[in-house]
Amino acid sequence: MNARCQPVWHVPRVACDVPWPQEEIAFVLPSILTFLAHFVPDRMTLSVQGWHLDETTAQLTLQVTTPRTRVRCPRCHTLARRVHSRYTRTVADLPWGPYTVRWHLRVRKFFCDQPTCPRQIFTERLPTVAAPWARRTLRLAQCLRACGLALGGEMGARLGHRLGLRTSPATLLRLVQDAPTPAATAPKALGVDEWAWRRGQRYGTILVNLEDHQVLDLLPERSADLVAHWLTQHPTVTVVCRDRSALYADGIRRGAPHAVQVVDRFHLVKNLREAVEACLHDQRPALQAAAAGTAQALTEVAGPVAAPPMYRGRHQCSQAGQQRQEAAQQQRHAA
Numbered sequence: 001m002n003a004r005c006q007p008v009w010h011v012p013r014v015a016c017d018v019p020w021p022q023e024e025i026a027f028v029l030p031s032i033l034t035f036l037a038h039f040v041p042d043r044m045t046l047s048v049q050g051w052h053l054d055e056t057t058a059q060l061t062l063q064v065t066t067p068r069t070r071v072r073c074p075r076c077h078t079l080a081r082r083v084h085s086r087y088t089r090t091v092a093d094l095p096w097g098p099y100t101v102r103w104h105l106r107v108r109k110f111f112c113d114q115p116t117c118p119r120q121i122f123t124e125r126l127p128t129v130a131a132p133w134a135r136r137t138l139r140l141a142q143c144l145r146a147c148g149l150a151l152g153g154e155m156g157a158r159l160g161h162r163l164g165l166r167t168s169p170a171t172l173l174r175l176v177q178d179a180p181t182p183a184a185t186a187p188k189a190l191g192v193d194e195w196a197w198r199r200g201q202r203y204g205t206i207l208v209n210l211e212d213h214q215v216l217d218l219l220p221e222r223s224a225d226l227v228a229h230w231l232t233q234h235p236t237v238t239v240v241c242r243d244r245s246a247l248y249a250d251g252i253r254r255g256a257p258h259a260v261q262v263v264d265r266f267h268l269v270k271n272l273r274e275a276v277e278a279c280l281h282d283q284r285p286a287l288q289a290a291a292a293g294t295a296q297a298l299t300e301v302a303g304p305v306a307a308p309p310m311y312r313g314r315h316q317c318s319q320a321g322q323q324r325q326e327a328a329q330q331q332r333h334a335a
């Protein structure tokens with residue numbers, strides 16, 4: 001090999017001369033229960049009392065209790081300390097590597113000592129851990145819901161199975177349906193248009209926030225009254241974009257008389273096309289005279305030439321079809 005082709009290796013000398021800094025992690029050996037307590041979602045609410053690892057089924061089971069001595073009644077919010085009874089809930093949690101995790105969660109029932117409270121006995125709530133009567137933790141439910149929102153029931157369940165989140169498509173769809181509705185913002189610019197329940201047969205009205213392009217509401221009918229009622233409940237709307245429908249114009253005028261009505265882009269271009277078409281139609285004799293004069297001038301210079309066919313758009317039609325189109329245009333512009 002030619003010496004000029006030898007690669008030049010850049011080796012930092014400092015790596016050979018200076019030793020690496022000795023930054024070691026301070027390893028500690030806490031008890032196993034103290035260690036496991038770091039993996040429950042709320043260490044102030046829950047306490048790990050024991051664990052069991054089943055290698056055959058690859059399942060880790062934790063015994064979890066609630067150490068709080070006083071809890072609030074969910075009805076009157078009075079602090080209660082008298083325990084009525086205890087029972088065990090089985091709750092699934094996020095997997096740890098190849099192991100599925102479940103809790104044997106020991107919860108208590110309390111007496112409510114508030115005389116005016118209709119709830120005399122209640123079960124303690126764990127709002128940061130799991131919903132009442134739920135069979136899975138909140139964080140597991142959030143992961144499953146994310147799979148359902150992204151992929152739907154069938155595909156979400158398949159991905160969940162690969163990730164160790166065993167569930168069914170029906171459960172994913174139920175979690176998606178139970179997802180809390182995001183807080184609606186006060187719309188300022190609103191888009192109003194029709195949408196089809198069934199094309200050609202039944203139409204409703206769709207309302208879109210034009211600032212974030214999110215659907216705000218679906219009205220069951222294409223009705224001026226419904227639009228006016230919706231706008232009276234949302235007085236922050238100052239600009240409404242709509243089609244050329246007189247029905248929507250009437251509803252907007254009644255529901256938000258202060259709002260500015262603007263036409264959407266599609267109908268704006270459509271208006272422009274029709275205006276240009278009407279203008280050219282009115283000037284048709286002059287255009288024909290100009291075309292004849294041009295053809296006469298070309299004939300005098302180069303002899304008889306065939307006039308090029310007039311461009312009639314991408315969709316060619318027969319002479320009878322052209323006459324029908326011209327008759328329709330004349331009728332439309334005369335109206």
Ligand SMILES: [Zn+2]
Pocket residue numbers: 073074075076077078112113114117118119
């Ligand atoms: Zn109460």
